[in-house]
Amino acid sequence: MSTHTLSVLVENSPGVLARVAGLFSRRAYNIDSLAVGPTENPDISRMTIVINVESHSLEQVIRQLDKLVNVIHIAELKLAESVQAELLLVKISATSKNRFDVDAVLETYGASIVDEGADYMTIEATGDAAKISDLLNALERFGIRELAQSGLVAIERGSGSLADRTLSTQSIPTADSGQADYQN
Amino acid sequence: MSKKMSGASSLVQSLESAGVDVMFGLPGGAILPAYDPIFDSKIRHILVRHEQGAGHAATGYAQVTGRVGVCIATSGPGATNLVTPLADAAMDSVPMVAITGQVPSVAIGTDAFQEADIRGITMPFTKHNYLITDPKDIPRAIAEAFYIAGSGRPGPVLVDIAKDALQKETDFVYPKELSLPGYHPQLEPENQYIKDAAALIAQSSKPVFYVGGGVIKSNASKELMQLAELVGAPVVTTLMALGSFPDSHPQHLGMPGMHGTVAAVTSLQKADLLITLGARFDDRVTGKLSTFAVNAKVIHADIDPAEIGKNRFADVPIVGDLKRTIAALIPAVKAEFAKNKADLTPWIASMNKLRATYPLGYELPKDGSLSPQYVIERISALTGPEGIYVAGVGQHQMWASQFVKYENPRTWLNSGGLGTMGYAVPAAMGAKVGAPDATVWAIDGDGCFQMTNQELVTCALNNIPIKVAIINNESLGMVRQWQTLFYEGRYSNTSLDSKRVPDFVKLAEAMGCVGLSCERPEDVDAIIKQANAINDQPVVVDFRVFRDAMVWPMVAAGTSNDDIMIAREMAPDWDSQEL
Known part of the structure; x- marks a missing residue:
């Protein structure tokens, strides 16, 4: 597999x-x-x-x-030849006591806080599957209340564009009749 | 030049521009606006009695003519009644366009009266489909639908049109060009693979042509004959390919598969090379896949790249139109043969011996009753290879594949992939419309016939004089055969009592047909001749046949082709064969 x-x-x-x-x-x-x-x-x-x-x-x-x-x-898109990222939004339990620890984790993973309250914070992070998974592991001890995760998006490395290379504007004459023998 | 008109008129003009000469349909509320301009159109519209009949008729028409068949129905139940014919056409790669009315665009999604999401429903078994809510999109959708249905690997396309799009005024412009960025069927085979295939053919000492329905779709019978005679290898034609290569040809071993001939099945099993042309390694042909043709290399030519490698690895894959592919193979093979050619003599001799030892045959019923195989054999003999034969699904279908002698492409129609009971009568109707000068015989079962016989009314009223042979064994015969073989003869719900009810002769007469009945072997020829002589009315013959006849040979489902049985508990005598 x-x-x-x-x-x-x-x-x-x-x-x-x-x-x-x-x-x-x-x-x-x-x-x-x-x-x-x-x-x-x-x-x-x-x-x-x-x-x-x-x-x-x-x-x-x-x-x-x-x-x-x-x-x-x-x-x-092979891993080595592309940039791949997922988006994670995760709501964790956070109190004034563990704020400092959370901040340290977020810094390590380049994640940011997008919403917070007295006893929770919602964190946004992007990255490949391994990084997101590691981040979730690191956040687990604070208590994960809810999480939402996007599918992976990816783009080729380098200056080229898939669309430029593949989109032909070739058009097909309808001839006079849709009953034309297209195969022969 | 654009012209102002209703969306409905735009639809009908688009169909005319696409070259449609006939369509099969039945009106209803949502499609009603389209039926007004249809009233004035030069397109012949044949009013069916059930939309399923319209769909299969379009299929029959398409299979006989090679053109795109057209059917039309209203929203909701009208559209869902087309589901079976669409699935059928998808499985057998039949070019077909279905037009359906849809509830007005503002009502879509509200569970409106006669609303069904037919685009959603038919996504899995249409080649493509459309939902049109703006009348300006109608001509383009119709033009694309015909192009997609008829090109590449043919298939059904559905165009669902909201009622308000039919009613609104629009500018009619039929597109001169189409832009389909995601659809580019590859017609031209790659030269390197042609060369590789030719090299394999020259090296092979046990090659077999495994020919599928693609040869008929691409009108490649002439090329196939040239290539087959050049190579000299045995030819087997699948259920969908019967007629693509003459049954009478000395290289022809018959049909492979579950009810194929011993020679055809064994040739694939023992071959060292399968020259696969427009066939798809269906489970009914391969039997247990892991034991299928284990020593054979495979050349697989098909227009659909997804068929190659789907069920069986291809040593040489060739994507392209078969007519071009075979035409390209001929000079390539000649060039290889100039260098070397393996000796096929022992291989051909052993296959010929198998064919001679195990011909298709049947035992006459000991009680003197009518043999179903005999009836079908006589219909073929008295009608000839120019006739068109259309079967339903079941025992009669297999007997029709075995005992009708096919010499020409597009003379054998059946529901091969989906196995749709009830296919025969409406498909025969479409076939007769497409080939009005041909004698068209529907060879049907008494079970199948009771599913769709209402289209005989359509035939009677529209001067479509088809002939129907009901092979009446008063059962769902194939299911009964399986119950005999695999369920200790416990005949659960397979007895139809159709020698008592209905009275098929009266039923035929009630529908405006000539109704005949035949129970004795000595009457068969006279009754077939009588039926063949009637050309101004549909004819139905109730052939009341022996109930316990079975289809042989047989490879039981899920077992290996090596375990083919020529009769109950009787395998071929392999020891006497040198393979």
Whole structure:
């Protein structure tokens, strides 16, 4: 079993998330996380999908995904060749007694306080899965009341852009008839 | 040039622009605006009696003509009645466009009257689908739908249109070009893989052509014949490929799979190379996958890259249109043969011996009653290979695949992947509309027939004179066969009593058809001839056959192809074969 991060450019059209999620569900592929958001191009959204490949090959998952008409491009982002981050919001118990200890932890992980009260604080942190996991471990002793975590988002290292390289503006003549023999 | 018109008129003009000449449908509230311009259109609209009939008719039309079949229905139940035909078309890669009405856009999501999320429902088994709420999007959606349905690996596309989008005024402009950034079917095979495949073919001493329905979709029968005769290897044609290569050809070993011939099944098992053309290693062909063709290398050519490696590793994957792929393989193989060619003589001899030793056959019922296999054999003999044969699902389907002699592509239609009982009558209707000069026989079971026979009314009223042979064994025969073999003959809920009720002759007559009945072997030929002579009315023949006939050979589900049985508890005599 291995984990892979796929960056999937999709048309920004209604239903596309359902199409992708439905495909994973009906073909029994395991999703660890899925994050969707806009890209620099308003017509295109990016889905970052972390999958666990067990009984299916990564290749098979990619090929099935690629059959969806709204899916424009799929790239695997390897850890070494990409920047990957998750967002964590975590509410912990905090009193005046342990404030100082919490601050020390937050400093170590570059996390910040985004909301606080007499007996709690809500912390925001970003980073890769390992860092987020370590931070949570470090915060555990203060008492975690609630947490919300995003799926992983990732982007290729270097100056290039996936969209630039892959988006063709190739168009298909409809000929005179939709009944044209497209195959031969 | 744009013209002002309603969304409904825009829809109908788009369908005309897409080249549609016929569609099968049934109106209702949400689609009603579209039916007004349909009234004036040059497109022939055939009013069905159930939307499922419209869907299968579109499939039948598409399979016979190679064009995109079209069906149309209203929202809610009209649309959900299309679900089975859409799933069926997806499994068998049939090009089809379904148009459905949807409740007005403001009502979507409110559980309005006759609202169903048909786009959501059909996502898993359409190649693509649309929900249109703005009339200006109609022409583009229709143009894209036809392109997507008919290109690449064909499949069904659904276009759901909100009622208000049909009613509003819009500018009609049919797009000259389409932009589908995520859809680029690869038609041209890669040269390197063609070369690799040719090299494997030249080295192989036990090759088999494993031919699937893709050869028919891509109209590649002529190319297949050239390549097959060049290589000289045995050919097996799957259930979806019958007719793509003539049954009468000396290289043809028959159909592989659960009810395939001993020679076809064994050739795959013993081969050292599978030349797989437009087939998908379905479980009904492979049997237990881990024991399938264990010594064979695999060349897998398919237009759908996701099929390659899905069930079986491909040593040489070739993505592309099969007609082009096979055409490219011919010179590449010739070039390899000029250098070397393995001797196939012992392999061909052993396969020919198997074919001669274990031909398809059947025992006549000892009580003198009518044999279902005999009936089907005679329909084939008296109608000929130019006829079109359409089956439902079950024993009669398997017998029709075994005992009709196919010589031409697009003459055998059945629900292969989904296994849809009730497919035959409406699909035969669509086939007859697509090929009005051909004799179209629906070979149906008494169970299947009772699911969709209402479309005979449509046939009778619209001058679509199909013929239906009901292979009436008064049971859900295939299920009964499994109960015989695997459930100690406990026939739970498989007896239909359809030799008593309904009276199929009267039912046929009530629907405006000629109804005939046949119970004695000596009457079979005369009745088939009588049916074949009627061309102005649909004909239904109730063939009242022996109840306990079984389909053989058989590879039981989940077992290995090596365990093929030629009759109950009877395996081929492997010791006498040198393989």
